[in-house]
Amino acid sequence: MSQKRQEIIKIAAALIESKGYENTKLSDILEAAAIGKGQFYHYFSSKHELGLEVLDYFYEIFDREVLEGILSSKKSPEAKINEMLQWVLENHTSKQARCGCIFGNIALELSEHDPAFSKKVREVFDKWIDKLSIVLEEMARGKEGSSCVEVAQGVVALIEGGIMIMKNKQDIKVLEDILTLARRMIATS
Template sequence: MPKENKVKSEIITAARGLIYEQGYLETSITDIMRNADVGKGQLYYYFDTKKEIGMDVLEQLDQEWRADLIGEILAPQRPATESIKLMFEWLLDFHQEQDHYYGCPIGNVIIEMSNKDEDYRLLLKNLIETWESALDAKLMQLEIRDTDISAEYIISTLQGAIMLTKLDETNRPLERAISKLSTQLNIV
């Protein structure tokens, strides 16, 4: 990787960690510079504003989720039951690997920024709608007829459980939600 791209990548990585741990609004340019070990000139060579950094962080997360969750786990060719189980495992694995319970990197920014910045809101809305659409396709394959079980319901349940995981400082709320959803979907 050329040095220029490496520095920009280090800035994004530092910002991503800080935004996940302490939130976008609590993350300062100084925090990002310190964590990326770059000076003001280097940072402003790549980014004009903190918002640009934040948008790059979200675009990186968006690309990862689209590749991993939408493109791989919920891929059209994968059987529905397998897809949904893998989605649950993917979410649980991520949260089990964390040293602290910071919540969902996407969900946190939705809560914090969606009513403060239209660019953030639209990017996040598009990602969630893409997730819902891919999950809806899987539910159709399972011939789920219960109108209470929708992609929106599943995503809301998971995001709520992740929020409670953050509050409870344990993965139990997420584990219980996944268990209940698995039973409701008959994919135990």
């Protein structure tokens, strides 16, 4: 994979994360990347393709850091949950509650009319719920309770909804409170 191509993806990712896909114009990307139109269309067949690559880029980070790095580690399930929630909080704290979740944003912005984006986002949520569900399973050994998949889905939904409200209020405290509830949801499941 060309290095320039990766650089373009990274630059576009930052723009799309903070401004949204439609609202990030190709000219914004070209300017930020300091390249011409010809170079862009040499690396990508369309803005749409770049968008999918950007989604992949975010997915790779999320997969490496959270799904693999945290949820698939050798630590105790409790520690894994803790670290995941901590990761979420830190991620949005560093962006000052401004960006929202890129997957949720894309889900709502483009899912409806673009099956390719929709599919990718669905895979992210599915995999997240799946991995989380396995961790919950570890915790739940021998205990009664709801289906771990459903709880995992609930935790993801709670986090996504929390991020949405946090972004709308521009207040990181919303997310902190939500994560506390996520902990309890897991504990009482």
